[in-house]
Amino acid sequence: MFSVSMKTQYGIRALVHLARTGSDSATSAEIAKAEGISPKYLEGILGQLKAAGLVTAERGQKGGYRLARAAAEIPMIEIVGALDGQVKPVLCVDDSRSCAQGGGCLPRRFWLGLKGAIDGYLASRTLQDVIEG
Amino acid sequence: MFSVSMKTQYGIRALVHLARTGSDSATSAEIAKAEGISPKYLEGILGQLKAAGLVTAERGQKGGYRLARAAAEIPMIEIVGALDGQVKPVLCVDDSRSCAQGGGCLPRRFWLGLKGAIDGYLASRTLQDVIEG
DNA sequence: GCTATTCCTATCGGATTACTAGGAATATAC
């Protein structure tokens, strides 16, 4: 229950790796090897992280990835959101009309509260917090 | 992300229905029709809720289900746990040895914290809270 | 015995996930 996809787990580990390499860039293959992640799969993940503005990429020889901001400026909710989408316990969280029960759906508030608890936690931690443990 | 299975959503609605019928018992088919849930599917869900000690069942004619305890005595975490299992963002939450990274896995604490946030919310609400909205 | 119910087991189509494959675009090195 509430399991996190491998994609997100890999993505976080890749970002941790990038944070450690500091201002130097690291290639996808390099990260994959160091972190034990399937190289081709990681390529796609880094692409998503780039699209979300969390990393920058340079291509060609001597290319690679680096963090777009300091680790302390990257909230974990942004990483999770980029890879696995918005926290959405039930479909009707952002559209009450999609609730099959119409207006008489009692549990909806409960689910909204759960979303708030999860979002609150994820927003309160940064990549730097994760690195420091 | 972090979506809740239909099974759990149905289960909660069924329990809300039972709480409203009070001391009278309701049949599976009756709940299914009132809540718009596939009848046969709901049977299995009620079976799981019974196995978890949340409802009692009587079979044969005039049979049906009723809450095993008062709604205020049923924490939501027990319902979710019965239907979708323990909250487990990553596999290694309860077994650090299963962590592929060995002892050097930085994100594990972060995930444990997330589990704590989710469990805390779910444990703090009861079925009665959901009914009262 | 008839009927209404819970209970048990098995199956199925569709969706998602983790991963693979092949190559195009691009920048550096020589």
Next chain:
DNA sequence: GTATATTCCTAGTAATCCGATAGGAATAGC
């Protein structure tokens, strides 16, 4: 300017899970 190392783009695939269905056995009331 050719070779090389990298990011980037598009498909495909095997396995798994989920929501739902099917058929019937056990059980209790009338």
